[in-house]
Amino acid sequence: MKPKNEKVLSNTQRAVHDLRGMILSGQLAAGTDHLESELAEHLGMSRTPVREAALMLESKGLLEMRPRKGVRILPVSPDDMCEIYDILTELESLAAQKAAEAGYGDDKLVPLAQSIDRMDNAIESEDLESWAEADDTFHRELVRLGGNTRVEKIVEMMSDQVTRARAATLYVRPLPLKSNEDHRAVYQAIRNRDPETAHARHRRHRLHAKAVILEILEKYRFSKL
Amino acid sequence: MKPKNEKVLSNTQRAVHDLRGMILSGQLAAGTDHLESELAEHLGMSRTPVREAALMLESKGLLEMRPRKGVRILPVSPDDMCEIYDILTELESLAAQKAAEAGYGDDKLVPLAQSIDRMDNAIESEDLESWAEADDTFHRELVRLGGNTRVEKIVEMMSDQVTRARAATLYVRPLPLKSNEDHRAVYQAIRNRDPETAHARHRRHRLHAKAVILEILEKYRFSKL
DNA sequence: GCTGAATTTAACGTATACGAAATAAAATGC
DNA sequence: GCATTTTATTTCGTATACGTTAAATTCAGC
Known part of the structure; x- marks a missing residue:
């Protein structure tokens, strides 16, 4: 065939x-x-x-x-990054909340759990490329579980715009050791059908990520990416 | 000339x-x-x-x-309305928060105040068309003050998608008497540079609007608009 | 030698043309 | 009379052509 x-x-x-x-x-x-x-x-x-x-x-x-x-x-300036991260923060947190409200069974959450494990392994072996890939998967899967197709489209759009910036900063960033704590917390909140926590925790995660990125951009004087 | x-x-x-x-x-x-x-x-x-x-x-x-x-x-189904209102809720609330953080002087808030007055007048004279127009202006101005150009674009996109639905439901909706209380509260929160309140209050406003619309769509069995 | 006008060039915006693919219609066989 | 194949038609996808206009260059005048 x-x-x-x-x-x-x-x-x-x-x-x-x-x-x-x-x-x-x-x-x-x-x-x-x-x-x-x-x-x-x-x-x-x-x-x-x-x-x-x-x-x-x-x-x-x-x-x-x-x-x-x-x-x-189009280049992406620090101001652009700021705009984009603010949007991602709101829309992904919404997705986390909705995913928790949806009450998915563990079977539906397997990809999420797997991507978290892959991030653990990647950090263990300091493989930043695969960490970034697994992180992408986590976020994409989270948004998918949120069940809002328009949010999916918008997040994909925004992610595309910062992809180059992420690649450029990947190796000058501190190892995202603490990051997976957030991922796990969000995952657990979705399992526990706790929308409030899922939303709040993911929001915190994204706000932190934004701060880290902007600090790097400042420190290394990246004005365009 | x-x-x-x-x-x-x-x-x-x-x-x-x-x-x-x-x-x-x-x-x-x-x-x-x-x-x-x-x-x-x-x-x-x-x-x-x-x-x-x-x-x-x-x-x-x-x-x-x-x-x-x-x-x-493309028609807009109740599910679509749900998706869109969820996004508008998050992004407009973000805009309200950012506007309050920006610390605008009263002069910059004139259009916002004016649109609120126009809504009052429109309700007084039960002129739904001008109420809708002033409401649009309020929301557009709010988002503009938020200062995130991408949010502006996205909100404009989403608004376009529901314009027909709004027109169709305008005359079967209850008079939005209470609605301007929310607008005023958001406006005051921005004046007072109180991001928390601006965000929370606008969020409440939007969640309520979503509920109202969905109830109408249900009641009148609108499946496509 | 420099400034501004005239000319040339290049790139785009859009009309047009045409082949390919899908649908609709017709014809054929059972 | 119905199913199946063939033919015809339609619409799109994309190549091509061309006029328009902005930019670059040349040239003239001071």
């Missing part, structure tokens, strides 16, 4: 996927400009699907289309 | 503006499908800018592009 998962993506979809990847990986660096025609050639398609993709990524906040200056990959 | 405000909008921008207007006004009804070519003809332009506009409105959640079924104007 051949896997029928070979979906036929349109060029526009491919362009969105590829451009997003190139932006998040830093291959298209923050602050740089790129002509539609260059991007089109690089992706092996005409300008039309590239423009459509750029329009979509523009409304996701990853880039900006400026007539005759090309497509600009 | 002729007003030089006659900006030259691109066709794509015009299409976004016009289509949004037609959707919010109900001229393009929720749940209906429209071919790109029809819309293009109606707007007096080719398919290219219409497609670009549709792409943008799709990422704003107003419509959905479905190959060969045309552009579908």
